[in-house]
Amino acid sequence: MGITSVTKDAPRAYEIADRFRELGVTVVLGGIHPTIMPKEAKQHADSVVIGEAEENWPKLLDDFEKDRLKPFYLWDHKVDPSSIPSPRRELDNLHPLSATLQTSRGCPYRCEFCQLTGIGDTIHRKRPIETIIRELKNIDRKIIWFQDASLTINPAYSKRLFKRMIEEKLNKRWMAFGNANLLERDDEFLRLAKKAGCIAWMVGFESISQKTLDEIIKKKTNKVERFSYMIKKVGKHGMGVWGSFIFGFDTDTPDVFDVTYDTIKGWGLETAEFNILTPFPKTPLFEKMDKEGRILTKDWSK
Structure with a gap:
C-alpha cells in the first residue's frame, strides 16, 4: 500500500499506515513530509520513498516482488x-466534475514558508507541451485545475501551451496559480489564457504589507x-481572481485583520482565502524560528 503525505496530513497518514501494517499489509510512505522527515516516517512504514517517486517506484516494486524491500x-x-x-x-x-494536471514542477521564488523551498525543488522543469495536450484530450471532465506552483513562471x-489548446479546441474550463506581476503586465498572456478556457487565477x-513581501516572502517584483x-x-x-493571504508574519500588527479586509474589499476581489503562517519542517521559516526557540512542538497535528 502506498500513501503520500504533506505535513498537515502526516498524523492521519501514520494512523492509516499503522493500522494496515497491523493487518499484515506492506506500507510505503512518500511525498513531501516523508521526504523531509524520512526517519520519522519509517517508524510507520516498511519503506520510505525520498524525493520524486517516478524513477524509484519500478525499483521498489521489483525489490518487493523479490522480498528484498529496502527501508x-x-x-x-x-x-x-x-x-x-x-x-x-x-x-x-x-x-466527476473536475481533474488536476501538472504542466511543470518546481518554483524559483523561494518563499521562506514554502515546502518546495524546504525540499530544494526550486528549478522550474517543464513537461513537453504535446504530452500535456494528449493528456487533456484524454480527460473527460470539463474543469481542470492546473497544479503547477505557478503557470506564469515561464x-x-x-503561451505556446495556450495556443495549442486553442488550436485543438479542447473546450475545457480551467484555473491555475499565477504571479500578480506577470498577470498585470502581459496582455497577450491574459488574452491567450482566456481564449484557451481560463476562468480564474x-x-x-500573501500580505497587503509591502514590508512583508520584501523582507519575508522575497517576491520583490x-x-x-x-x-x-x-x-x-x-x-x-x-x-x-482568487486571492490567498497569510496572517502571522512578524511584521503583522494587531489591526492586520481589519486592514486586510478593508483593503481587499476596496480592490473588488471576488474570492479570498486566509491562512495561518505555519513553519513547516525544513523550510527557511522553520529553521529560523527553531534557532530562536519559537518552535514549541513538533507534533504535526497541532
Missing part, C-alpha cells in the same frame, strides 16, 4: 519531466500598490 529509496536528483507518465485517470471516480512556455498575494490594477485588468479579460 529507504532515495532519488537525489530531479526527474526529467518528459519521463513523467500520465496518471490512470479511469481509476479516479471521486471527482510565460513563453505557457489563484494569486498568492510584487508591489502592493499594483494589486488592485491587476485584479481589474484580469477581470476586463473575462477571468476572476
Whole structure:
C-alpha cells in the first residue's frame, strides 16, 4: 500500500499506515513530509520513498516482488519531466466534475514558508507541451485545475501551451496559480489564457504589507500598490481572481485583520482565502524560528 503525505496530513497518514501494517499489509510512505522527515516516517512504514517517486517506484516494486524491500529509496536528483507518465485517470471516480494536471514542477521564488523551498525543488522543469495536450484530450471532465506552483513562471512556455489548446479546441474550463506581476503586465498572456478556457487565477498575494513581501516572502517584483490594477485588468479579460493571504508574519500588527479586509474589499476581489503562517519542517521559516526557540512542538497535528 502506498500513501503520500504533506505535513498537515502526516498524523492521519501514520494512523492509516499503522493500522494496515497491523493487518499484515506492506506500507510505503512518500511525498513531501516523508521526504523531509524520512526517519520519522519509517517508524510507520516498511519503506520510505525520498524525493520524486517516478524513477524509484519500478525499483521498489521489483525489490518487493523479490522480498528484498529496502527501508529507504532515495532519488537525489530531479526527474526529467518528459519521463513523467500520465496518471490512470479511469481509476479516479471521486471527482466527476473536475481533474488536476501538472504542466511543470518546481518554483524559483523561494518563499521562506514554502515546502518546495524546504525540499530544494526550486528549478522550474517543464513537461513537453504535446504530452500535456494528449493528456487533456484524454480527460473527460470539463474543469481542470492546473497544479503547477505557478503557470506564469515561464510565460513563453505557457503561451505556446495556450495556443495549442486553442488550436485543438479542447473546450475545457480551467484555473491555475499565477504571479500578480506577470498577470498585470502581459496582455497577450491574459488574452491567450482566456481564449484557451481560463476562468480564474489563484494569486498568492500573501500580505497587503509591502514590508512583508520584501523582507519575508522575497517576491520583490510584487508591489502592493499594483494589486488592485491587476485584479481589474484580469477581470476586463473575462477571468476572476482568487486571492490567498497569510496572517502571522512578524511584521503583522494587531489591526492586520481589519486592514486586510478593508483593503481587499476596496480592490473588488471576488474570492479570498486566509491562512495561518505555519513553519513547516525544513523550510527557511522553520529553521529560523527553531534557532530562536519559537518552535514549541513538533507534533504535526497541532
